[in-house]
Amino acid sequence: MPHRTIATLAEFRVALAGQPVPDASAIEVARRRNGQLTKPPAALGRLEDIAIWYAGWRGTARPCLERPQVIIFAGNHGVTARGVSAFPAEVTVQMVANFQAGGAAINQLAKTFGAKMDVHALDLDCPTADFTEGPAMSEAEVTAALTTGWNAVDPEADLLVTGEMGIGNTTAASAIAAALFGDDPEAWTGRGTGVSDAGLALKTRIVGEALNRNPDRDPLAVLQNLGGRELAAMAGAIARARAERIPVILDGFICTAAAATLARAQAGALDHCIAGHVSAEGAHGPMLQRLGLTPLLDLGMRLGEGSGAALAIGILKGAIACHSGMATFAEAGVSDA
Amino acid sequence: MPHRTIATLAEFRVALAGQPVPDASAIEVARRRNGQLTKPPAALGRLEDIAIWYAGWRGTARPCLERPQVIIFAGNHGVTARGVSAFPAEVTVQMVANFQAGGAAINQLAKTFGAKMDVHALDLDCPTADFTEGPAMSEAEVTAALTTGWNAVDPEADLLVTGEMGIGNTTAASAIAAALFGDDPEAWTGRGTGVSDAGLALKTRIVGEALNRNPDRDPLAVLQNLGGRELAAMAGAIARARAERIPVILDGFICTAAAATLARAQAGALDHCIAGHVSAEGAHGPMLQRLGLTPLLDLGMRLGEGSGAALAIGILKGAIACHSGMATFAEAGVSDA
Numbered sequence: 249m250p251h252r253t254i255a256t257l258a259e260f261r262v263a264l265a266g267q268p269v270p271d272a273s274a275i276e277v278a279r280r281r282n283g284q285l286t287k288p289p290a291a292l293g294r295l296e297d298i299a300i301w302y303a304g305w306r307g308t309a310r311p312c313l314e315r316p317q318v319i320i321f322a323g324n325h326g327v328t329a330r331g332v333s334a335f336p337a338e339v340t341v342q343m344v345a346n347f348q349a350g351g352a353a354i355n356q357l358a359k360t361f362g363a364k365m366d367v368h369a370l371d372l373d374c375p376t377a378d379f380t381e382g383p384a385m386s387e388a389e390v391t392a393a394l395t396t397g398w399n400a401v402d403p404e405a406d407l408l409v410t411g412e413m414g415i416g417n418t419t420a421a422s423a424i425a426a427a428l429f430g431d432d433p434e435a436w437t438g439r440g441t442g443v444s445d446a447g448l449a450l451k452t453r454i455v456g457e458a459l460n461r462n463p464d465r466d467p468l469a470v471l472q473n474l475g476g477r478e479l480a481a482m483a484g485a486i487a488r489a490r491a492e493r494i495p496v497i498l499d500g501f502i503c504t505a506a507a508a509t510l511a512r513a514q515a516g517a518l519d520h521c522i523a524g525h526v527s528a529e530g531a532h533g534p535m536l537q538r539l540g541l542t543p544l545l546d547l548g549m550r551l552g553e554g555s556g557a558a559l560a561i562g563i564l565k566g567a568i569a570c571h572s573g574m575a576t577f578a579e580a581g582v583s584d585a
Numbered sequence: 586m587p588h589r590t591i592a593t594l595a596e597f598r599v600a601l602a603g604q605p606v607p608d609a610s611a612i613e614v615a616r617r618r619n620g621q622l623t624k625p626p627a628a629l630g631r632l633e634d635i636a637i638w639y640a641g642w643r644g645t646a647r648p649c650l651e652r653p654q655v656i657i658f659a660g661n662h663g664v665t666a667r668g669v670s671a672f673p674a675e676v677t678v679q680m681v682a683n684f685q686a687g688g689a690a691i692n693q694l695a696k697t698f699g700a701k702m703d704v705h706a707l708d709l710d711c712p713t714a715d716f717t718e719g720p721a722m723s724e725a726e727v728t729a730a731l732t733t734g735w736n737a738v739d740p741e742a743d744l745l746v747t748g749e750m751g752i753g754n755t756t757a758a759s760a761i762a763a764a765l766f767g768d769d770p771e772a773w774t775g776r777g778t779g780v781s782d783a784g785l786a787l788k789t790r791i792v793g794e795a796l797n798r799n800p801d802r803d804p805l806a807v808l809q810n811l812g813g814r815e816l817a818a819m820a821g822a823i824a825r826a827r828a829e830r831i832p833v834i835l836d837g838f839i840c841t842a843a844a845a846t847l848a849r850a851q852a853g854a855l856d857h858c859i860a861g862h863v864s865a866e867g868a869h870g871p872m873l874q875r876l877g878l879t880p881l882l883d884l885g886m887r888l889g890e891g892s893g894a895a896l897a898i899g900i901l902k903g904a905i906a907c908h909s910g911m912a913t914f915a916e917a918g919v920s921d922a
Binding site: 285286287288289290291292293294295334335336338339342343345346349351352353355356357359360361441442528544545546547548549550551555558559562563565566569570573574575579580581582583 | 622623624625626627628629630631632671672673675676679680682683686688689690692693694696697698778779865881882883884885886887888892895896899900902903906907910911912916917918919920
C-alpha cells in the first residue's frame with residue numbers, strides 16, 4: 249500500500265500491525281563479518297551495533313548509506329492563542345520560507361551530511377483547534393496529515409530524518425507525553441524555545457487543561473486530540489519508512505512524542521528507529537527512557553527542525569562505512585588475538 | 586619555526602611557551618553573529634560554542650572547515666615483552682600496512698568525513714626500551730619523535746586529528762597518566778584491547794614498576810621515560826597545530842595521555858583542542874576531567890587510530906556549517922522573540 253490515502257485511524261492501525269521485521273539472516277551474516285574485521289572485539293562500541301541493526305533493516309549484510317532524506321513538516325497550533333510560546337505564531341510560515349531559501353540550521357546540516365531535504369507545510373493558514381477547548385484535529389484532519397507524512401517518504405531513500413517546525417508544538421508534545429506516560433503535566437512540560445518562569449507555569453496549566461478536556465488515552469486518539477498536523481505527518485512518515493525498510497533517526501522532544509504514539513499503538517513500531525540525540529528540553533530524556541531508546545548525541549541542542557537527528561547522520565555513515573569497508577584479519581594479513 | 590628539527594626537550598619547552606592565542610576580535614564578531622541567526626538563543630547548544638571557539642583559532646568570524654587532516658603515528662614498545670597486550674607486537678606493522686592499503690576503521694572514517702590521512706611509522710623495527718628497566722627513550726629519541734609529529738602537520742589543514750597504533754601503548758598511556766595525575770597505577774590502568782583479569786593485574790603491576798624505575802615527574806621527562814615514539818609524535822603534532830592555529834580533535838586514552846604531557850608542561854597548551862569522545866577504556870573519562878575537557882561523543886569506542894576523533898569531525902563540520910551558513914533574522918525576515 250505504498251502511495252495511498254489513509255482514510256481512517258482504524259486503517260492506519262491495521263497498517264501498523266502488519267509492518268516488516270528485520271532480516272534475521274542479514275543480521276547473522278553482518279554479525280559474523282563484524283567479528284572478522286581488523287579491530288579488537290567490540291572496539292568500535294555502539295558503531296558495531298548500529299551497523300548490524302542497519303544491515304537487518306536493509307536486508308543486506310554489507311549495506312551502504314548513500315541516500316539519506318530529511319523531511320520537515322510544519323504546522324500551526326490553535327493553542328498559541330493562549331500565549332504558550334516565546335515566539336509569535338507567524339514565525340512558522342516565516343521559517344518555512346527560510347527552509348525553502350536554504351537559511352535554516354537544518355539546511356546546513358542536511359548539506360553537510362549529503363541528505364536531500366524536503367519541506368511540507370500543512371495548512372498553515374488553518375491552525376489546529378485549541379486543545380484546551382476540544383480535540384486539536386478531527387479524524388479527517390489527522391488522517392490527512394498522516395497521509396501527507398506517509399506519501400512524503402522517498403522509497404529510494406536509505407535513511408530518514410523527520411523534523412518539524414510549529415510555534416507552540418512543544419506544548420502539544422508535552423500534552424501527548426503526559427497522556428501516554430501518566431498524566432502528570434509538570435513532569436512533561438518544559439521551556440520549549442525559552443519561555444520564562446511564568447510562561448512555564450502557564451504552559452503546564454494549559455497541558456493540564458488539555459488532558460482534562462481530552463480524556464481518550466488511545467494512542468492514536470491522543471495524536472489526534474493533543475497533537476498537531478506536523479506531529480501526525482511525522483508519525484505517518486516514520487510508519488511509511490518502516491514499510492519500506494528505511495531506518496529512521498528520531499530527532500528531539502516533538503519528533504519523539506509523535507513517534508511515541510506509534511510505539512504505544514503497536515509494540516515494536518519503533519524498532520527501525522534510533523534516537524539521534526537527547527534534547528535540552530528536560531522531558532526528552534525521560535521520554536526516550538520510557539521508549540527504551542538511548543540517544544547517540546547529548547550536545548544541549550533544542551532546536552527541532554530535525555537538527556539533532558541530522559547531526560547523527562554522520563555517526564550512522566561512519567558506522568556503516570567501517571562495517572562495510574574495513575578489511576578482515578584474513579584479507580589484511582593481521583594476526584588475530 | 587614551522588618546518589624544523591627539535592634538538593632538545595628544552596627547545597620544545599620554549600616553543601610551547603610562545604604559542605599563539607585565540608583571536609579575541611574574531612570571537613567577538615562570531616558571538617554577535619551567533620546571536621542573530623534564525624534560531625532561539627542557545628538552541629544549537631554546544632554546536633554554538635564549538636563554532637565560536639573554532640572562529641577564534643582560525644581568526645575569522647565566519648570560518649569554513651574544508652581540509653581536515655588525520656595523521657596516524659605508529660610505534661613499538663619494549664614493554665610488550667612483559668606480555669601486557671592481548672595482541673602480539675607484530676600487529677603494529679601489520680596494521681600500518683592495513684592503514685596504507687585502506688582497510689582499517691580510520692580509513693573509512695577519514696573518507697566519510699572528507700579528511701586526508703597520513704601514516705607515519707616510527708622506527709618499528711626498533712621498539713622503545715622496556716620502561717620497567719629504565720627510560721623508554723633517550724632524549725635524542727623523544728625529540729626525534731616530537732620532530733616527526735611537528736613536521737607531519739599540513740599547515741594548510743584547518744582541523745587536525747592525531748591517531749596512533751602501537752601494541753602495548755595503553756600501558757605507556759597508563760604510566761603517563763599515573764605519573765602526571767598521582768602515581769596510583771590501579772586508577773589509571775585498564776584492559777586496553779581486551780586483556781583478562783590476570784592480564785590487568787600484570788599490567789597494573791608493570792605500571793607501578795615503571796613509575797618506581799622512572800621517578801622524574803617533569804611532564805616532558807614523563808613523555809620520554811614512560812611514553813613511546815607515537816605518543817611523542819602526537820604531542821609534537823598537537824603543538825605544531827597550535828603554532829599554525831589549527832584546531833585539534835583529541836582521540837581516546839593514548840592520544841589524551843600524550844596531550845596531557847603538553848598541558849602539564851605549559852598551562853593552556855590544549856586550548857586549541859576539543860575532546861572527540863570518551864573511550865570505553867575506564868581511565869579516559871577521569872583523565873579528560875583532570876584536563877577540563879568534555880567529550881563530544883560517548884559511544885563505547887576503544888579502538889584508537891584516531892577513530893573517535895575522526896567520527897567527531899562530522900560534529901565540527903555541522904557546527905561550523907550552521908554558524909557560517911545560516912541566515913540571520915533580518916536576512917530571512919523572521920520575527921525575533
